[in-house]
Each structure stands twice: as C-alpha cells, then as structure tokens.
Amino acid sequence: MSVRQTPAIGAPEGKLGVLTPGLGAVATTFIAGVEAIKKNLTPPIGSLTQMGRIRLGKRTESRNPLIHDLVPLAPLDNLVFGGWDIYEDSAYDSAKNAGVIASDLLEKVRPELDAVKPMSAVFEKRYVTRIDGPNKKAPASKMEHAEALIEDIANFKKDNDLARCVMVWCGSTEIFQTPSDVHSSLEKFEEGLRKSDPEIAPSQIYAYAALKSGVPFANGAPNLTVDTNAMLQLAGREGVPICGKDYKTGQTFMKTLLAPGLKSRLLGMSGWFSTNILGNRDGEVLDEPANFRTKEESKLSALDVIFQPDQYPDLYGKYDHKVRIEYYPPRGDNKEGWDNIDIFGWMGYPMQIKVNFLCRDSILAAPLVLDLALFLDLAQRAGMSGIQEWLSFYFKSPMAAQSVYPEHDIFIQLMKLKNTLRWMKGEDLITHLGLEYYD
Numbered sequence: 001m002s003v004r005q006t007p008a009i010g011a012p013e014g015k016l017g018v019l020t021p022g023l024g025a026v027a028t029t030f031i032a033g034v035e036a037i038k039k040n041l042t043p044p045i046g047s048l049t050q051m052g053r054i055r056l057g058k059r060t061e062s063r064n065p066l067i068h069d070l071v072p073l074a075p076l077d078n079l080v081f082g083g084w085d086i087y088e089d090s091a092y093d094s095a096k097n098a099g100v101i102a103s104d105l106l107e108k109v110r111p112e113l114d115a116v117k118p119m120s121a122v123f124e125k126r127y128v129t130r131i132d133g134p135n136k137k138a139p140a141s142k143m144e145h146a147e148a149l150i151e152d153i154a155n156f157k158k159d160n161d162l163a164r165c166v167m168v169w170c171g172s173t174e175i176f177q178t179p180s181d182v183h184s185s186l187e188k189f190e191e192g193l194r195k196s197d198p199e200i201a202p203s204q205i206y207a208y209a210a211l212k213s214g215v216p217f218a219n220g221a222p223n224l225t226v227d228t229n230a231m232l233q234l235a236g237r238e239g240v241p242i243c244g245k246d247y248k249t250g251q252t253f254m255k256t257l258l259a260p261g262l263k264s265r266l267l268g269m270s271g272w273f274s275t276n277i278l279g280n281r282d283g284e285v286l287d288e289p290a291n292f293r294t295k296e297e298s299k300l301s302a303l304d305v306i307f308q309p310d311q312y313p314d315l316y317g318k319y320d321h322k323v324r325i326e327y328y329p330p331r332g333d334n335k336e337g338w339d340n341i342d343i344f345g346w347m348g349y350p351m352q353i354k355v356n357f358l359c360r361d362s363i364l365a366a367p368l369v370l371d372l373a374l375f376l377d378l379a380q381r382a383g384m385s386g387i388q389e390w391l392s393f394y395f396k397s398p399m400a401a402q403s404v405y406p407e408h409d410i411f412i413q414l415m416k417l418k419n420t421l422r423w424m425k426g427e428d429l430i431t432h433l434g435l436e437y438y439d
C-alpha cells in the first residue's frame with residue numbers, strides 16, 4: 001500500500017480479544033482498570049485513545065475531537081481478555097499478589113478478573129532464570145509449542161465468539177540476546193523451531209504463533225522478540241502490524257521529556273546517572289544480570305539518539321550515562337527513581353538537575369497496554385502491516401525501518417502518532433508552520 005493513499009478502515013465490528021503472554025502486575029492492572037472504567041468507577045486516566053484529543057485543520061477552525069471520535073476504535077465494552085502464565089493464579093489472584101490495586105477497588109471487579117484464567121505457558125527457564133511455575137505446556141519441540149499456542153488462540157477466539165485478536169507481551173524480561181543465524185530469515189526460523197534451536201526464546205514462539213494467526217503483536221518488554229528479520233518477513237507475508245519494544249513508563253519517560261528540552265536550548269551535558277529501587281516480580285527477574293542487561297540496553301539507547309553526540313560534539317561528545325535498578329522488595333510495585341543530570345551552559349558553567357520520581361510502575365504501564373491493543377487493531381483494519389513506527393510513542397526502544405534511526409523524542413513521537421491518525425482519515429497533516437494566520 002502506498003503511504004500517501006488514505007486507507008479504507010474497516011469498522012470495529014464484533015468483539016476484540018486482547019491476549020497477554022504474562023498475567024502479572026502490568027497485565028492485571030490493565031484488565032482491572034478497563035473493567036473499572038466500564039463500571040464508571042474511574043476515568044481512563046493516562047490513555048490517549050480514551051481521553052486524548054486531536055486538533056484538525058487550522059487553529060481558527062476549533063476542531064478538536066476526541067481521538068476515539070476521529071478514528072474507529074474498538075469500544076471497551078467489546079474487549080475480552082485472555083492470557084498465558086507459568087502460574088495458575090487467575091487475574092484476580094495475580095492482581096492481589098501484585099498489590100498494585102487497593103482491595104476495595106479490586107473487589108468491585110473481582111468477578112471479571114476471576115474469569116480470566118491463564119492458559120498454560122511456553123516457558124524456558126534459561127531465558128527467565130529467577131522464577132518458575134507449574135502452569136507450563138508439556139515438553140515438546142518448539143514448533144509443537146508454537147502450534148499449541150496457535151490452537152490456544154483459535155480456541156480463545158471460538159469460545160468467546162471474537163471477531164479479531166491482538167497480542168501484547170506482558171511477560172517477564174528475557175535474558176539479553178542479539179539476533180543470530182536462526183533469526184535471519186523466516187525459513188531458518190521455522191527450521192529452528194522444528195529443531196528446537198536454543199537461540200529461539202519463548203517470546204519469539206508467542207510472536208510467531210500470533211503472526212501466523214493473523215494477530216497483531218506488541219512487545220512491552222525489551223526482549224528481541226519481533227525485532228528480527230524472520231519476524232519482519234512473517235509480519236509482511238501475513239499482513240500483520242507489529243511494534244515494540246519496552247513500555248516507556250517511569251525513568252525513560254522522564255528522560256525523553258527532559259532531554260529534548262535541554263537539547264532545544266543547546267545546553268551541554270556531561271553526565272546522567274539514573275538509579276531505581278523496585279520490589280515487584282519484574283524487579284526480581286531483573287535482579288539477574290543477564291536479564292538486567294536486556295533492560296539496560298533498552299534504557300541506554302534513548303539519550304544518544306536525542307542528543308546526537310556526533311553532530312553536537314561540544315555539547316554531548318563525551319557524557320557518562322549510567323542506569324541502575326536495585327531489587328528492593330519493601331517497595332513492591334511503587335518504584336522510586338533518582339536521576340542526577342550534570343549539565344553546562346554559557347561559557348561552560350556547570351549546573352545540576354535532580355529528579356526524584358516516586359511512581360507506580362504498573363499504573364503507568366496499564367493505559368499503554370490499552371492504547372497499544374486498540375491502535376494495533378485499528379492499524380490491522382486499516383491494512384497496515386509490519387513495523388508501526390507511529391506507535392514509538394509508547395516504547396523505550398522503538399522499532400524502526402533499518403534505513404532510519406528510531407525517534408526517541410516524545411514530542412516528535414506524539415506528532416508522528418497524531419499525524420498518522422490525521423492521514424488515516426484524510427485530514428491535513430499539521431506542520432505547525434502557521435504563516436497563513438499572518439497573511
């Protein structure tokens with residue numbers, strides 16, 4: 001499809017299944033939140049698809065509809081939730097265990113959460129060493145596991161009378177991996193599945209099953225997952241949209257707010273030190289150095305792209321960037337992050353910025369899961385396939401075409417997202433030139 005041609009968008013008729021590999025803190029906070037919104041217990045705070053507006057045309061036209069009134073998104077009442085986990089806990093028990101949601105609110109959505117029981121997982125302890133659980137598929141080849149997941153998706157669709165599905169990875173962060181030969185083409189990947197190649201991680205098997213089933217896939221963790229030639233080929237062949245990776249929520253969200261601002265004023269930077277304490281299961285998994293490495297790579301990537309040290313050597317040519325996560329159980333999901341930023345200004349005079357963000361990890365991530373599910377479904381109905389760069393807004397390590405660097409600046413990402421929605425509806429793109437008001 002030509003990128004210039006406004007697409008015909010199919011109506012969001014029927015029910016949409018939202019499948020999450022991983023039914024932990026993020027997934028259950030997302031499901032509980034949607035159920036609470038449906039019961040009018042809370043507004044959908046943090047969700048662009050639900051609360052965001054979009055300016056159309058000139059500022060003088062005063063057209064500023066809600067995004068969900070511009071583009072046809074699946075209504076929340078039509079969402080049906082399902083997932084896989086290595087633990088047998090229902091979404092209710094898992095949410096209770098995660099401790100993110102206060103019990104009075106949780107009880108109000110208990111029947112809906114109790115009904116979400118995890119399907120048995122495809123799991124390999126080598127990839128997530130710190131946890132293990134009983135709810136796993138029986139040992140088999142990786143291709144047989146992929147086929148079992150494809151069957152799970154088909155059964156879920158049939159049993160719930162669904163029109164469409166999307167899959168959003170909410171599972172643990174896997175150990176650090178770079179693409180290897182088995183990821184270089186779809187043919188090699190499928191051969192690797194048949195031979196149970198050790199380089200194929202569980203998240204890649206879920207992604208393969210999703211794409212083979214025509215189900216769009218978003219990667220909420222920093223794992224390699226769909227960021228390989230094999231998966232790009234499969235997404236292209238099946239005409240399925242994909243995006244990733246790693247939800248941009250706490251510290252990196254702050255980074256991509258602050259860094260573009262400092263750069264816009266050409267303030268130099270000599271160092272950025274970030275540390276966190278986190279006590280949830282995610283923190284426990286990330287306590288393992290091989291898993292933390294995956295997260296670290298993801299967290300480190302944003303600043304270089306925003307500051308462009310090669311183009312601004314005097315300002316950003318040599319800065320220290322360090323990121324630490326400490327597993328500290330007393331804090332649970334309530335992460336605390338500290339940033340110390342050493343900057344310099346006119347005539348090189350040094351200054352410091354300190355950021356102390358007391359956030360709630362899953363509270364920040366849940367609306368992103370909702371938006372990704374709805375936007376991926378929209379993209380699918382608009383006939384868009386492969387990498388959805390317009391959804392970079394949501395990710396720490398956004399996927400992008402090989403020919404371009406990924407955009408990390410959150411304001412550019414938001415403009416890209418909104419212009420994509422305008423393009424979808426044949427509206428003028430907004431350049432912010434604005435000279436016409438002074439003619």
Ligand SMILES: NC(=O)c1ccc[n+]([C@@H]2O[C@H](COP(=O)([O-])OP(=O)(O)OC[C@H]3O[C@@H](n4cnc5c(N)ncnc54)[C@H](O)[C@@H]3O)[C@@H](O)[C@H]2O)c1
Nearest residue numbers: 022024025026085121171172173221247249281282361365
């Ligand atoms: N919360 C945030 O702000 C945030 C931001 C960016 C990324 N993430 C990522 O999102 C993911 C989920 O975070 P969380 O806080 O919900 O973690 P969590 O540990 O509470 O939940 C992850 C769940 O995935 C399950 N799991 C692991 N491997 C699996 C497999 N192969 N199949 C099925 N289930 C599997 C685990 O048993 C666990 O219940 C993590 O990878 C995390 O790094 C979270």
